[in-house]
Amino acid sequence: MTLKNASILLAHGSSDPHWLAPFDQLLQRIRDSLTNPQARVELAYMELAEPSLQSQVQRLAADGYRQIDVLPLFFAAGRHLRKDVPAMLEELQQQLQQQGIEVSIHLHTPIGLEPEVANAISQVVVRQLQ
Numbered sequence: 001m002t003l004k005n006a007s008i009l010l011a012h013g014s015s016d017p018h019w020l021a022p023f024d025q026l027l028q029r030i031r032d033s034l035t036n037p038q039a040r041v042e043l044a045y046m047e048l049a050e051p052s053l054q055s056q057v058q059r060l061a062a063d064g065y066r067q068i069d070v071l072p073l074f075f076a077a078g079r080h081l082r083k084d085v086p087a088m089l090e091e092l093q094q095q096l097q098q099q100g101i102e103v104s105i106h107l108h109t110p111i112g113l114e115p116e117v118a119n120a121i122s123q124v125v126v127r128q129l130q
Helices: 017-033 053-062 079-098 115-129
Strands: 004-011 041-045 065-072 104-107
Touching: 004 017, 004 053, 017 041, 041 053, 053 065, 053 079, 065 079, 079 104
Parallel strands: 004 041, 004 065, 065 104
Antiparallel strands: none
């Protein structure tokens, strides 16, 4: 039996719809680029916006996904990613376990620490300075 995998793009969140719009566009761009029809990627916010991380994990678990990768759309690992999000995910796993649902949730390092992101930012800054 193959475990169903899903990914959640995690952003901080804001009550400002102008702040949220680029994340919806990014999600759509990613979905349009996927070649695996089984791949599932969702967007969630840590706070101040919906859907929440909690609701997305619960929804994916209800849909039968047993491995969930959380990809933080953060520049670096501050307090939220070092303490708050791991605590949320641990609590979610325990709640699901109490319901008889075993889900493995893996929190990745923030996207801002990826070399490609650092290179892209450097290129934009250098271009702006010239």
